[in-house]
Amino acid sequence: MEARQLAPVYDKYEHFYFTFSGGVAKELKKTSRVRDIPNIVRRNPLSWIIGAMLSGYIAIIERPDVVISTGAGIVVFFCIFAKLLGCKLIFIESMARIQRPTLTARFLYRFADLFIVQWEGLLEYFPKAKFLGRLL
Numbered sequence: 334m335e336a337r338q339l340a341p342v343y344d345k346y347e348h349f350y351f352t353f354s355g356g357v358a359k360e361l362k363k364t365s366r367v368r369d370i371p372n373i374v375r376r377n378p379l380s381w382i383i384g385a386m387l388s389g390y391i392a393i394i395e396r397p398d399v400v401i402s403t404g405a406g407i408v409v410f411f412c413i414f415a416k417l418l419g420c421k422l423i424f425i426e427s428m429a430r431i432q433r434p435t436l437t438a439r440f441l442y443r444f445a446d447l448f449i450v451q452w453e454g455l456l457e458y459f460p461k462a463k464f465l466g467r468l469l
Contacts, residue, residue: 339403343401348366349395351369353370353373370407384407389410392418396420398420399422400420400422402422409437412444422445424438425468432452439458442459442462449462450464
């Protein structure tokens, strides 16, 4: 939902949402182009393998120029594959993360072309990030 709040920035460009299958994906599909994969279950290695394979497949098929991500672990594989294909990666850490960063942010920080935090205190974890205040 955070990504949808940024729609005025990207609506004039061809775009799609990448998310996990479920209620949010179903709602998004009513008005937008969506690529979804089954949710990755933390303690199920098979779901991680399937998630990685599907993410790679979607990245190859879609070949995005830019990925804007607001997080959740499901995007990690997709972001890495898209980056390997030459895509620019913009990561925006969740507004809800005030004192400590998400695991997704910690992982994708080194791959991001632009990394944005919404709380100044997170610059301690991400010194090269841009603090722009509240975006979402």
